[in-house]
Amino acid sequence: MTVNVLLVADSDSQLLACQALARHGDGREVRFTVNAIPREGTPETVLQALERGGPLWRLTPLQLLADPRLDDFAAIGVYLTGSKLAEFRSVYQLSREQQRRPRRPLFCGFNGVVLERFEEAIAWRLGYDLICLNGPRDQARLELLLRHTPFSGQRTVLTGLGRQRPQAPGNERPRRMVFAEQVVMPAALAERRRLVRILARLARRSPEWELLIKPRVAPHESTFHAVDTHISHTLRDTLGSPPANLQLSYAPLPKLLAQSRLLGTVSSTALFDALDLGCRAVVMDDFGLRPDLGTPFFAGSGLLRSLATADDLDSLAAAADPDPAWLHWVGYHPQFSPANLLEALRELQTHPLPPLQLSQPGYVVNAADLSTNQLRRGAETAIRCGDLEEATRLLEMAQLQRPDNRNISRRLAALRLRPALLRRLALLVTPRFRL
Amino acid sequence: MRLGLICDGEPGLGACQRLGCALAHAGAAVTLISTAPPAGRPGTPAGASNDALGWLPLAPLAAATSDLVQGFDALGVFLEGSALTAFRSAHQQAAELRGRPACLLFTGPFRPLCGDALMADLLPRLGYDLIAVQGEAQRQELDWLLRSCGRSGQAQVMLGLWCLPTEPIGHAPPQDPVLLVLDNAQVPPSPFANRVLYQRLRSIALETPSWQVRLQPDAPLPPDPSDWPETSLLWHGLQDRQRPANLQLGEGDDLLLALMQASACLGIGSSWLITAMVWGKPTVVLGDYGIRTEFNGPLFFGSGCMARLADSLPLERLRERPAVNAAWLDARGWGIADGPARLLRQLEALRP
Numbered sequence A: 001m002t003v004n005v006l007l008v009a010d011s012d013s014q015l016l017a018c019q020a021l022a023r024h025g026d027g028r029e030v031r032f033t034v035n036a037i038p039r040e041g042t043p044e045t046v047l048q049a050l051e052r053g054g055p056l057w058r059l060t061p062l063q064l065l066a067d068p069r070l071d072d073f074a075a076i077g078v079y080l081t082g083s084k085l086a087e088f089r090s091v092y093q094l095s096r097e098q099q100r101r102p103r104r105p106l107f108c109g110f111n112g113v114v115l116e117r118f119e120e121a122i123a124w125r126l127g128y129d130l131i132c133l134n135g136p137r138d139q140a141r142l143e144l145l146l147r148h149t150p151f152s153g154q155r156t157v158l159t160g161l162g163r164q165r166p167q168a169p170g171n172e173r174p175r176r177m178v179f180a181e182q183v184v185m186p187a188a189l190a191e192r193r194r195l196v197r198i199l200a201r202l203a204r205r206s207p208e209w210e211l212l213i214k215p216r217v218a219p220h221e222s223t224f225h226a227v228d229t230h231i232s233h234t235l236r237d238t239l240g241s242p243p244a245n246l247q248l249s250y251a252p253l254p255k256l257l258a259q260s261r262l263l264g265t266v267s268s269t270a271l272f273d274a275l276d277l278g279c280r281a282v283v284m285d286d287f288g289l290r291p292d293l294g295t296p297f298f299a300g301s302g303l304l305r306s307l308a309t310a311d312d313l314d315s316l317a318a319a320a321d322p323d324p325a326w327l328h329w330v331g332y333h334p335q336f337s338p339a340n341l342l343e344a345l346r347e348l349q350t351h352p353l354p355p356l357q358l359s360q361p362g363y364v365v366n367a368a369d370l371s372t373n374q375l376r377r378g379a380e381t382a383i384r385c386g387d388l389e390e391a392t393r394l395l396e397m398a399q400l401q402r403p404d405n406r407n408i409s410r411r412l413a414a415l416r417l418r419p420a421l422l423r424r425l426a427l428l429v430t431p432r433f434r435l
Numbered sequence B: 001m002r003l004g005l006i007c008d009g010e011p012g013l014g015a016c017q018r019l020g021c022a023l024a025h026a027g028a029a030v031t032l033i034s035t036a037p038p039a040g041r042p043g044t045p046a047g048a049s050n051d052a053l054g055w056l057p058l059a060p061l062a063a064a065t066s067d068l069v070q071g072f073d074a075l076g077v078f079l080e081g082s083a084l085t086a087f088r089s090a091h092q093q094a095a096e097l098r099g100r101p102a103c104l105l106f107t108g109p110f111r112p113l114c115g116d117a118l119m120a121d122l123l124p125r126l127g128y129d130l131i132a133v134q135g136e137a138q139r140q141e142l143d144w145l146l147r148s149c150g151r152s153g154q155a156q157v158m159l160g161l162w163c164l165p166t167e168p169i170g171h172a173p174p175q176d177p178v179l180l181v182l183d184n185a186q187v188p189p190s191p192f193a194n195r196v197l198y199q200r201l202r203s204i205a206l207e208t209p210s211w212q213v214r215l216q217p218d219a220p221l222p223p224d225p226s227d228w229p230e231t232s233l234l235w236h237g238l239q240d241r242q243r244p245a246n247l248q249l250g251e252g253d254d255l256l257l258a259l260m261q262a263s264a265c266l267g268i269g270s271s272w273l274i275t276a277m278v279w280g281k282p283t284v285v286l287g288d289y290g291i292r293t294e295f296n297g298p299l300f301f302g303s304g305c306m307a308r309l310a311d312s313l314p315l316e317r318l319r320e321r322p323a324v325n326a327a328w329l330d331a332r333g334w335g336i337a338d339g340p341a342r343l344l345r346q347l348e349a350l351r352p
Helices: A010-023 A042-052 A061-066 A070-073 A082-099 A119-123 A138-144 A191-204 A233-241 A252-257 A270-274 A313-318 A324-330 A338-352 A372-382 A387-402 A406-416 A419-427 B012-025 B061-066 B067-071 B082-098 B115-125 B135-146 B191-207 B231-240 B252-261 B272-278 B315-322 B326-334 B339-352
Strands: A003-009 A032-036 A073-081 A106-108 A128-133 A155-157 A176-182 A210-214 A246-248 A263-265 A280-284 B004-005 B027-034 B053-056 B074-078 B102-107 B131-132 B155-158 B180-182 B212-216 B247-249 B264-267 B281-288
Touching: A003 B212, A010 A073, A010 A324, A010 B061, A032 A042, A032 B247, A042 A082, A061 A082, A082 A106, A082 A372, A082 B102, A106 A387, A119 A138, A119 B115, A128 A138, A128 A338, A138 A324, A138 B135, A155 A338, A155 B053, A155 B061, A176 A252, A176 A270, A176 A313, A191 A210, A191 A233, A191 A246, A210 A252, A233 B012, A246 A387, A252 A270, A263 A270, A263 A313, A280 B315, A324 B135, A324 B247, A372 A387, A372 A406, A372 B115, A387 A406, A387 B191, A406 A419, B004 B012, B004 B061, B004 B135, B004 B264, B012 B027, B012 B053, B012 B074, B012 B339, B027 B155, B053 B061, B061 B082, B074 B082, B074 B252, B082 B102, B082 B115, B115 B135, B131 B135, B131 B339, B135 B326, B180 B231, B191 B231, B191 B247, B212 B231, B212 B252, B231 B247, B264 B272, B264 B315
Parallel strands: A003 A032, A003 A073, A073 A106, A106 A128, A128 A155, A176 A210, A176 A263, A210 A246, A263 A280, B004 B027, B004 B074, B027 B053, B074 B102, B102 B131, B131 B155, B180 B212, B180 B264, B212 B247, B264 B281
Antiparallel strands: none
């Protein structure tokens, strides 16, 4: 029987994670539908690629939660940022209870390697029926965080870092290296200029090669990180006229990788796309092992190379074999794939588990109705029910989190007004919270 | 065994002083190497006083290349970041030029770190002869780092919670109950957020006149109050012309005494909350901001002591706070009672 799975995402990188998962749908055993939450700046190329892969919806969270077709899915995968993840789970569960409709298993995961703030990210994801992790490394970290806590029963599944349909390597490919640019790694302009200079010199030392810089986003597109200077401007300002064999390319990365011999990166998940697509890869270690660059993650990969001191691109491409033990540890291994997710979902269908109880004395979980929006919504409900004490309590918490939000302060000030008539008037005129 | 412990100001100095005393108690001859003199402070292990420690007033890099350090069997280098790499390379270079073997070098984190902060702390320590971690949780994270970096054979030892005072105390709390608020001057990082929190604490003090609420910096602040950061609660307390009589401002030097006398402790991400937990004080790790990496949330997540401020009121409820999660505390290093002896055994085994 076919399992219908809905994937929900907003930003471009989350949509790419959904695209990778959806690629595993064969239409017989499993069929994926993707809902791309409308968001300004989402690259149209990403949406088009999703549309080619299968059904694509473009509903807002509220439209989606009210859509009766939601019940047709056996499970829902949610790929949003932290607070939105927790909010979706919370609102979905509440709406199912209120409407007395069946609750489907919810799962979530990560888009690519988790270079930092892993524990914080888990604290947002707790309570999902399944958390998809990349591999044993992430599983060990999650286990250490949750060990001896009331949340140690959180279910996880290892879905790996493989994102593309594997292709065989080919030496007949043109001598081309793709450099996967990242918008904030490095972040400082001086370092980004140094990066560009290193690439330009490498291109000059390798006249028979073509070196393509693949920008993370086009100048008019947006991603999770806000940036001031696009790489195209840095390239122009730093080099004036770059060597003829160093160019920018906005072609889709998988297409570029399938036609290149080598990928270079500071710490992009694209490294695993390259391995999938039969392209060798090197990790630039000219900036050293720095947590802010995410390079420590790749320290044991066997792929760290200095691009500044490499003889040329031939020498880089000749010796770039990843360490198999490291690949397994981080989750790049056939043992870890979305097939594990499908198996876990089937297991959940036959043996459903009660949701993890997130409210525990002595513990605070980001996912437990702690986001500012959830607190504000709770306060509005309490005001409607006449429980002003509870409304004040919730808004006080929201104010601690967002002290600069004037509407929270106004609403709180209104609640504290005496006498009651004045308070009622103030509550009428101060702006209510609406999602 | 003759040991030198190298540090550069607080909190390394206080931690090294504590470790030095414990090592002296275990039979080692210990010299602190630091430009600042070790202070006479409470919280050192019973039976070992600061007098047991020698002191060399040298800056770390000067010490790295000094003839004086050749007399030690091992050097404990408790610096952070790039200073660690600079020390090791200068020391090795000097030894090479002298044609003598370099000293055995050991190091380790001197804060109770975990997650990203621990990884960043440990990276420059890789390559030292011995890395001393605090407990099982840090050991596991070090193992992952070594595995990720493809390094094997890195000697390591678990030293326990050596960087914080955890010895039993005998002080009876004062008659008036005291809520000690441990103020980390950088958390939350916005002055506005600190003002809101200060106002909340002020209201609590006004509503609970039977309690003393004491805002205590968890590290010394500049001597001139006009230099205090606006991101500290103390700064906001100082601006308050009508501060309630039961809302007091503490001084950095009084931290240990204030902790001993507290009836309950509250803070966001201060390491000293662990001392309060070990001493059995009712402790609240403020959870209103959620689990945030820069607020030390991942460290305290499993402590069993997190709560929202609103859920901790009225203050009398603090007396009913759940006890600290003992398994969590053990994994931080509290379960290791013989850390200094373990360190000496390991150093002995590594001696050429």
